[in-house]
Amino acid sequence: CVCVCERDEMGFITLLIILFTVLWAAVLVFRSNSRRRPSSAKLPPGPYRFPIVGNIPQLGLNPHQSFANLSKTYGPLMSLHLGSVYTVVVSSPEIAREVLQKHDQVFSGRIIGAAAQVHDHHNISIAYLPAGIEWRKKRKICREHMFSTHRLDESQALRREKLQKLCDYVSNCCGGGGGGGGDGRAVNIGEAAFITSLNLMSATLFSVDFTDFDSDATQDLKETIEGVAKILGTPNLADFFPIFKRFDPQGIQKKAEFYFGKLLGLFEDIINQRLESRRTVGSSRKNDLLETLFDLSQGTDYDLTCKDIKHLLVDLFVAGTDTTSSTVEWAMTELLLNPEKMANAKNELTTLIGKNKQVQESDISKLPYLRALVKETFRYHPGGPLLIPHKAEDDVEINGYTIPKDTQILVNVWAIGRDSSIWSNPDSFEPERFLDSKVDFKGQDFELIPFGSGRRMCPGLPLVDRMLHLTVASLIHNFDWKLEAGVKLDTEEKFGLSLHKAVPLEAIPTKV
């Protein structure tokens, strides 16, 4: 009897705590919303918001799609209330230009979720630092010392070697021992592309092969990077209602601690090994970006510490691998769904490169169909459909509406890519639309901004430009692809830090 009473009492107390917390949240949301907005401010229009939760129920599993639908009613500058986070969604090239170019500086802030705050990451990370002196230094390192044409040219042989590994792996999956006869083994293209991106990145950054196809270590590393990306891309109640942060109701912060910790530990080991080898007399100097970072950490104005290097590597791997490999997977999915486009791309490679020759980075500019195919993939399946959330650092007026300081800004690149007032037949995959067009994805043409634009634009673009074209070209130039019997291919999406295919693409290769 005592136990039952105690349990009832505990249950009641828990209920009281929950009720009190919800009421407290409601009061705080109301107060923060009313404090943030001057009464005279004319905010962008938006859908009805429910009490306390606001528009969270309208997010759905694919928020970029839900926002695209809502913006058909409320326009290209739309207000939403995600719990206590006042959010504005941008869905047209004109307004994207206003936000990312004209008012670039004001909108250069970042909204930082609880998951990015573990291991002090947000205070060091290039992706989360405010656009001030520290951030500028790191961007400069990326621009001048990591992704400059000169640096990338120096490491291109390493990337060629890693692509050969991909081709060898796929060859082994071909029927008849790689000779093209018999039934082959289906390749999980996203996974193979992920391992290749990982290897291309680790070759460029620190001259090592991180992984082998099919090994346990590969799986472990893949899961860790995907774990970080997944955690950063999962909507967190604690971000919508900061008072829940200390309770971590979905366990997101705990998982983030774990995955970030694992990745930071791995990079620390690599850094320590390299420092050891630099101290060893007679050991040869590596010609990679880690070496450059060490050089910059000594006697320069960059003031780079080992902690900075570790977190920078986390940023580059997390931001760079998953996005690149999912883009390869989307490109291959569309080519398998559209055999005539696949034939066009193959014909171009056969004609301009030659049957038994490998594509080189210097060939990319000579392959217009391949370039158009990659642009079309970015239009239709942008890796970051809402960019990384920006934050208004001050009150700004856009199109006659006030965007209050601290507003979260989401640029719906996905919606812009599928807008029928911009693109003819937006729901069909047509690389040809780019053949006679000057539109490019380098941040100047706001109808195609998969890397963003302005000061927060993706710094990895020059590397992606090489890795992506070369990976897709290698897969289609060296192999024919078919689906397993009975498999139906679709283009269902799964939202996260990068936009994945909901059902992974598996296809059987045959050696050409």
Ligand code: HEM
């Ligand atoms: C297909 C591949 C990729 C796509 C589609 C992509 C896309 C993006 C997007 C949309 C942003 C946010 C821009 C904004 O918020 O305005 C971003 C930021 C970033 N990307 Fe990429 N990215 C890719 C590959 C890479 C690679 C390979 C690297 C590095 C090796 C990289 C490093 C970064 C970093 C560090 C940021 C944060 C920049 C900042 O906040 O200042 N990305 N990327």
